[in-house]
Amino acid sequence: MQKSVNEHYEIWGADLEMPLIEDCGFNGWNIAEKLSWHSHEGFELIWLIDGQAAFEFTDGTRCELTSGEFFFKLPRQSHRAANGVTTPCKMCWIIFDPNVDNACRNTIFTPEDLDYLALRYREDERKVFTSPAPLRPLIENFAKAAINLHSQYLDGNTPLRENHSGLQGKSNAFSGAKAPQVALLRSYICQILLETAQQAMAG
Template identity: 30%
Template sequence: MSVNGNWLDMPLFTFLGFDCIRKTIGLSEHTHKVFELTYISEGECVWLTAKGQEIHLYGGWAAIIQPGEPHQGKWNVISPSRLFWAGFDPFHPEACLNTTFTPHEMAHIGNILKSAGNMAWKADKTTVEAFEDLRYALELEKEGKEGVLSKASHRSTVCRLLAAIANSISQNPVSRNCSEKIKNLETYIAVNIRKDISVSELASQTGMSAARFSERFKKETGLSPADFIRRVRCEKACGLIKEGKLSITEIAFRLGFSSSQHFAGVFKKYTGMTPSQYKRQQ
């Protein structure tokens, strides 16, 4: 479900949407004239820009895409997830209308968003609560249960959301540390891709017990270690399929799958198509 900015009479706020995606769906390249902010509360999502930049979102992560930046879901799909999206235009001549921001504050927020580039970060509590409050507002709007003063409250929530996002981006070094840990594990998995990598083995790379590691990993990424390993293998598989030097069966065994059938099932879950279908598109 989604609405455009006219819903709240805020030139700053151009669109809002929410979807609980239960199976992989298509999402081809598109652009927005404004900043697009997305948040994943469950599952995962990977944005791919026209310049080849990958922006990974896991459960509890948010991301920003710059205005006019062509982007799409990686492999032209969005994986099962609980996805929020919103558009903001802090440089609109009337951006301050019906907000709590002064012109100086709005310009400052706009500069923060612009300087961020395309990036993802671990969303803070205020961001999460604001997105959930707006989702509930969408449901009330859809059911025709909005009160006389409801929109005034929703405008306040929009301002709270934007301020929280600007603050999070300003404090991004914390997010970089989280991303670096994940990147290190991704490299380790790639090097040992043929092995049956255990949770204990991954935990040893971080100095934590297996139980503590699994808990922290799930909280930080929204994925179990096993799901993360499968995602890395599928990304590696895409590269090998594009190279065209190996058969589907050879790729399956090279990447540690027990059979080509098992490989096909996992690959389809993450890309929305079988390895053979993906190969025909190359």
């Protein structure tokens, strides 16, 4: 089977046994690809590693990102790629919902910590932030860990889903993974959420 020109590595929170996480992963777009209107139950954080990207919201506003920047979207906030089509770029994302049952499971967080995170992102001004120095290696390591885990234990380079509200992956997807691999990805996710919240607060 011919490998896709674009790279999509999507990992469900259920596969990480992290109820807090809806899904997360890495996208590498080399050619334009359709990305139409959709929304998520949780907050979505997007970090642009390379290139440029733009997103549109149903109220007509637009958010543009360049390499080294990140921004967030609120729960159930409908959005799409600008004009419904992606541009060449590399990005990571994490979608998380602090209100789900057992959200603290397999994280470093307490319920109070998750309330703090939600508060940091609740004020929607669609701000674009420059990734601080401590965050950049975490994002790079997260991307490498997600790609490695996905490539070894999931079914290849899967097409990007336009509707992210479908069923989550099997909870035993990584049962054959070496013990540190899943724990390492969980660790990166928690650290990234903390660092990003600090930056949002500073902004």
